Amino acid sequence: MPELPEVEVVRRGLARWAAGRTVADVQVLHPRAVRRQAGGADEFTALLRGRTLGTPQRRGKYLWVPLGDGLSMVGHLGMSGQLLVQEPEMADSVHLRARLRFADGGTELRFVDQRTFGGLAVEEAEADDPEATPVSLAHIARDPLDPRFDDPAFATALRAKRTTVKRALLDQTLISGVGNIYADEALWRSRLHYDRPTATLTRPAALELLGHARDVMTAALAVGGTSFDSMYVNVNGESGYFSRDLDAYGREGRPCRRCGTPMRRDPWMNRSSYSCPKCQRPPRA
Numbered sequence: 001m002p003e004l005p006e007v008e009v010v011r012r013g014l015a016r017w018a019a020g021r022t023v024a025d026v027q028v029l030h031p032r033a034v035r036r037q038a039g040g041a042d043e044f045t046a047l048l049r050g051r052t053l054g055t056p057q058r059r060g061k062y063l064w065v066p067l068g069d070g071l072s073m074v075g076h077l078g079m080s081g082q083l084l085v086q087e088p089e090m091a092d093s094v095h096l097r098a099r100l101r102f103a104d105g106g107t108e109l110r111f112v113d114q115r116t117f118g119g120l121a122v123e124e125a126e127a128d129d130p131e132a133t134p135v136s137l138a139h140i141a142r143d144p145l146d147p148r149f150d151d152p153a154f155a156t157a158l159r160a161k162r163t164t165v166k167r168a169l170l171d172q173t174l175i176s177g178v179g180n181i182y183a184d185e186a187l188w189r190s191r192l193h194y195d196r197p198t199a200t201l202t203r204p205a206a207l208e209l210l211g212h213a214r215d216v217m218t219a220a221l222a223v224g225g226t227s228f229d230s231m232y233v234n235v236n237g238e239s240g241y242f243s244r245d246l247d248a249y250g251r252e253g254r255p256c257r258r259c260g261t262p263m264r265r266d267p268w269m270n271r272s273s274y275s276c277p278k279c280q281r282p283p284r285a
Contacts, residue, residue: 060176
């Protein structure tokens, strides 16, 4: 699933290629693409047609585009969703789910989603403000790249959680935008095992972990994010290159870049966790 860096790359692409353009027509080609819209495809189309797209915003893994009058188009990419800016004559993907055509007759905005876990909807925002968070995203915490993220408050909340550290990093009500890849990377940099109880972290350790999460996502953002296959691409269909620089995720059996011990993969919450058994010792039972 795309995480903060990948979604931010898409947001920047939309800001460049879609912001300021007026929607002339909307096609919904699969009902699941707008399943969060109460009135379905007809309502989604009616609310978008004639609207001018504002500057895209992001909260963690979620995107929204202000439309004026307190409305925003909210998007979540799910496992395989892509927002692509493509020429009208370009052949449609077999997984094309929705299309926005613009009044200027130029490139289209296409929502492509192989697994149909993502979706779009037009929703009300908390206030009639371009940066106001849509109501459905109000519970999502700020992310580490948000200048208003409160580091001390995060450290306090993390240590107060009665859970393990990786579960806490993936809790989008505590810190948003961090998923499996960047959690493993931040934990490796911090020398913390994924099952370490949050209550055992010192305040400096909690802040150090946050710093590593911020640093690794900033580094990933600089090279377009992490792509392992064709499911994550930017708005122009290009892949990110941070997979070449990963220290933990996907490196099972390969030497730890710090100590040389073979990296380990463990099943974890229907996913996998990658760690160094020497540098990231599990907590004592």
